[in-house]
Each structure stands twice: as structure tokens, then as C-alpha cells.
Amino acid sequence: MHIEFRHLRxxxxxxxxxxxxxxxxxxxxTQSALSHQIKGIEDQAGVELFVRRSKPLRLSAAGMRLLAAAEAILPQVAALEAEFAGLVLGSAGRLHxxxxCHAxxxxxxxxxEAFRKAWPEVDV
Structure with missing residues (x-):
């Protein structure tokens, strides 16, 4: 089974x-693209993610497990993306x-000291 970030989102x-x-x-x-994506995940995993005969649409037990994983993983991915953006922009990283001379x-x-205040995410 291959789960991508887009599946979690x-x-x-x-x-x-x-x-x-x-x-x-x-x-x-599109809703069609979303439906195809869900079908692909379900086919790969061999489980149904939703209780289809319910109004409103409800997650199955497997869907709840995937949701729990998404809620744990997606914030970590967002934090990592922000950290990488800081590295690219030069607002984070390490300065050697x-x-x-002692003078x-x-x-x-x-x-x-002024640099550290201006750039707190850079490790000096």
C-alpha cells in the first residue's frame, strides 16, 4: 500500500x-477526481474508508484510523515545510x-547579539 500526503489531506x-x-x-x-482518489486508496488497502449508506457520509473504522494518522502527520509535514522555507529564505539554518585575533x-x-535578535532561527 502506498499512502501519499494528498491522501491524508x-x-x-x-x-x-x-x-x-x-x-x-x-x-x-473535482468531486469526480476526489471519488477516484478515494476508490484508489480503498482498492490499494483492501478496506472501505466510508460507510456509504449513511447520511451524512461517515468514516468506517479503517477511515477513522487513516484520519488519526492524517491528524498526527499533517501538522508535522506543515512544520517541516515551514522549516525548509526558512532555510531557503535564509531566515533559519546555521552560521559558522x-x-x-582576540581583538x-x-x-x-x-x-x-544583534544578529541573534534579528535572526532567532539561525544557529550561530
């Missing part, structure tokens, strides 16, 4: 919005500095 969107049409809108895909410390430490 899909199950969460369906649960959060309460239906396929609203979930498809929130994911910016090497100096040889340099007199001007370096005040500058480093």
Missing part, C-alpha cells in the same frame, strides 16, 4: 467539511564563524 478534508463536494472544493479538485572578539560579540 483528502481524508481530513472530507471529515472536516462533512461531504465530498465541499471537500473537493476545499482541495481545489571563525576568527583568529576581534570586542566587536564580534555585540554584532552577534
Amino acid at each position: 483528502t481524508i481530513k478534508a472530507i471529515h472536516d467539511t462533512g461531504g465530498l463536494a465541499r471537500a473537493a472544493d476545499s482541495l481545489n479538485i 564563524i571563525a576568527i583568529e 576581534c572578539f570586542e566587536w564580534l560579540f555585540p554584532v552577534l
Whole structure:
């Protein structure tokens, strides 16, 4: 079985919005594409994710397990994406500095303090 982040976002969107049409809108895909995606996940896993004869649409036990995984994993993925964006923009990461003279410390430490305040996500 191969679960992708989009599958986790899909199950969460369906649960959060309460239906396929609203979930498809929130994911910016068609309802048909969403239905095909769900069918693909179910075929791969060999389980049904929804109780189809219920109004409103309800998650099955397997669907609830996938939702729990989505709710645990997606915030971690979002945090990782934000961290990577910080690295790309230069607002996070690590700065290595090497100096040889003791006199340099007199001007370096005040500058480093200002740098740390301006760039708290950068490890110096």
C-alpha cells in the first residue's frame, strides 16, 4: 500500500467539511477526481474508508484510523515545510564563524547579539 500526503489531506478534508463536494472544493479538485482518489486508496488497502449508506457520509473504522494518522502527520509535514522555507529564505539554518585575533572578539560579540535578535532561527 502506498499512502501519499494528498491522501491524508483528502481524508481530513472530507471529515472536516462533512461531504465530498465541499471537500473537493476545499482541495481545489473535482468531486469526480476526489471519488477516484478515494476508490484508489480503498482498492490499494483492501478496506472501505466510508460507510456509504449513511447520511451524512461517515468514516468506517479503517477511515477513522487513516484520519488519526492524517491528524498526527499533517501538522508535522506543515512544520517541516515551514522549516525548509526558512532555510531557503535564509531566515533559519546555521552560521559558522571563525576568527583568529582576540581583538576581534570586542566587536564580534555585540554584532552577534544583534544578529541573534534579528535572526532567532539561525544557529550561530
